[in-house]
Amino acid sequence: MGTLSTQNIRKRLAESLPGGLIITPLLEEEEQTKDNTIDLRLGSEFIITQRTSFEAIDPTQKQEMDQKIGDYQQHLRLGFHQRFILHPSQLILGSTLEYVSLPNNLSAYVIGRSSWGRLGLIIATATEVSPCFKGSITLELVNLGEAPLVLYPGVRIAQLVLHTVEGTGTYSGRYSCPTGPEFSRIHFDVEMEFWGPTKEAAEIKPPVNLKTP
Amino acid sequence: METSTIDYLVTAATEKLKSFQDRLSYLKLVRFPTANPNKLIQLFSRISELLEKKLTTYREKFQVSRKDESKHSIVREVKLLVLLIKTLGARLRYIEGASIERTPWSMVHAVQELAQGLLNDTVLIIRPQWHYNYGGVDVIEEWRLDLNQEADIREIFDRVEWDAIHEGLARRFYILSFPGLERDNVLLHVSLGHEIGHLLLSGFLDQEESLFGKRIRTKIEQLDPEQEKKIDSKYETAADRIKRAFQIRRRALEEIAADCFAISIFGPAALLALHEFALFARSMDKVSEATDWYPPWRTRLRYALRHLDWPTWYTCFGTIASDSKWTDGRINSGITILNVLNVHISTLEQLASETDDQTEIQKDPLTEIAYDSLDESLERGKNDLDSQVDQSRKFLSTKERCVEIFALLERLHYKIPPNEVLIAKPIGSDLDLAGRTRTPATLASIFNAGWFHRVAYLPSIFSFDRSKTYFEELDILNRLVLKGIEMSDLQREYAPYSSTRN
Secondary structure, eight states, X not given: OOBOOHHHHHHHHHSOTTTSOEEEOOXXXXXXXXXXXXXXXXXXXXXXXOGGGOOOOOTTOHHHHHHHHHHHEEEEEOOTTOOEEEOTTOEEEEEEEEEEEOOTTEEEEEEEOHHHHTTTEEOOSSOEEOTTXXXXXXXXXXXXXXXXXXXXXXXXXXXXXXXXXXXXXXXXXXXOSOSSOOOOOGGGOTTHHHHSOOHHHHHSOOXXXXXXX | OOHHHXXXXXXXXXXXXXXXXXXXXXXXXXXXXXXXXHHHHHHHXXXXXXXXXXXXXXXXXHHHOOOHHHHHHXXXXXXXXXXXXXXXXXXXXXXXXXXXXXXXXXXXHHHHXXXXXXXXXXXXEEEEESSSSOXXXXXXXXXXXXXXXXXXXXXXXXXXXXXXXXXXSOSEEEEEEEXXXXXXXXXXXXXXXXXXXXXXXXXXXXXXXXXXXXHHHHHHXXXXXXXXXXXXXXXXXXXXXXXXXXXXXXXXXXXXXXXXXXHHHHTXXXXXXXXXXXXXXXXXXXXXXXXXXXXXXXXXXXXXXXXHTHHHHHHHHHHHHTTOOOOOSSOXXXXXXXXXXXXXXXXXXXXXXXXHHHHHHHHSHHHHHHHTTHHHHHHHHHHHHHHHSOGGGSOOOOHHHHHHHHHHHHHHHTTOOOOEEEEEOOOSSTTOOTTEEXXXXXXHHHHHHHXXXXXXXXXXXXXXXXXXXXXHHHHHHHHXXXXXHHHHHHHHXXXXXXXXXX
16 A cells, blocks of 8 residues: 555546546646645535534434434535635534545545644544545534634645555445535444443433422 | 605605615525626615615605695605515515525526526526426516506606616526426426527517518418317407417417527437426327417427437437447446437437327317418527527537537446546656646536436436435436536636636
């Protein structure tokens, strides 16, 4: 397993389907493919949280998560040239403008650009992209700085580092060709139910309000 | 007449105006896919500002006026002004509907660009309507018509004022509506091409009416008694019959010519979208008042097929289909896709070759007269539209187009947005990108690739697995097509900036 060089990235981007590496649109191909990475841009769709109508996120409660996740997270779409202000400690989901299709012999890591990092912006926490993944990559954007950050769809915000895979790999994830950020599906973990409260535990009544004498 | 009367009336009118302005203020906060709805907000704001000034002037005029007659006239004008506000308020729905949440936003800009390139001095807004149909309307013309029974905009605004309202803004604001239920059915929105055709046709239709008026009149007057008996008794007078025949002819002409126009700019995709509508029609053959005198679907499909000239497309695709390389267990090449598509279009040809619609048309003498000589007019209609549309905007069966569609089809097969055609020559030096071109796909080619995929590939999945797989695939197709349109549009917008910077 080795990191692809700029030269190899550009070669793989020129290969035809189905084995080729697709990253589209590459608005500035030369500028975006440098230093053994590919710069990725911020897409125009976001998922923002709204705290007012959601009590807590309990991923073991699959049915409740299915029904209520929309109360907690809301889609937002900005036009190009419109700004999004990310406040300190705020978490939003965004996605890359580019749609990525990895062949079965490449995997990737999404990392932040240091210039943004120095301003406090974290762009991804789950950074590995499996071979055969197709879609826009969801970014978990958090402002760890002290000043609000102004983001515009289209700005270069992340980098993709590509690696060759020993043998071939597949993608068996839950996200099917996403074209924008997607809600979390942590509650689809097969064993999640096991770790949730047992029936007995769920039936234990909360303590009754004790009246002070 | 007391001053308090006008005071009360002006206050009430100001309240109405304030409500209208409040709605506009709210709409300024709504997110739209493009700036066009904001331009309509600007126009409405200017109208309301002028109306506000006029209200003050009316009050002042009333106070200095000595004659009851002129006071009555002022009261009438205030009432007229309120009517203007109320009817204009009804048009706020066009802006409300154009929000990002309610439109297939990724394609709005691209469709607007296409339409605005064809229509001069026009702002176009796309929005859903709850009525299950596509439609197009000129906002100001419709407003005028709405007022027509009771008032005229010119009674309130003189020419100078009206020009000032439009200063820096387009003269025409067109609303294109799509059925709200079909928001996510992206490929059906090819039908917006038909609506753009309507907007271009109005002048021609008026000319045709005067050209064929005499001929229709003579034929109606010369009907023999046997035919007379067949006419619905509610059309008693010759004038009624002539009016009805005109109406039927105009409707047939505009719908069929607009269908042909959609095919001129969107190619086979427009035929496939038309068929999807025809598929669920209660009758393929009837022309009736109940369906607002729309021409029979079978007639429309026949004309659309003739205009498309599928055999030429098929031959053109055939020359390049064998170059396609995609394979899977069900459909294994571009040639297979093309053949499945050809079978599908053959069934449409079969449908159109039946003549039940003509039999229906012949049952009613007025409809028969209306449809007589339609071919002649359609030919002129198509020529009229042709003259308004630059050759480069037409979607012709050239090798270049077929290659583009197949390249996009291949991308869809591998679940990649159909936004561009990549031509990559072997790299000369290690880092040389000079031999590489990424050409943004045209809107029409994206629609066609999407339709070809949907018609020729997805049904094989449906017959293989009628469970949710088909609908998941359809959802992915719709999203990829939308993304493809958005990306290619962005690539076109970005390219001039990139070239000047370099």
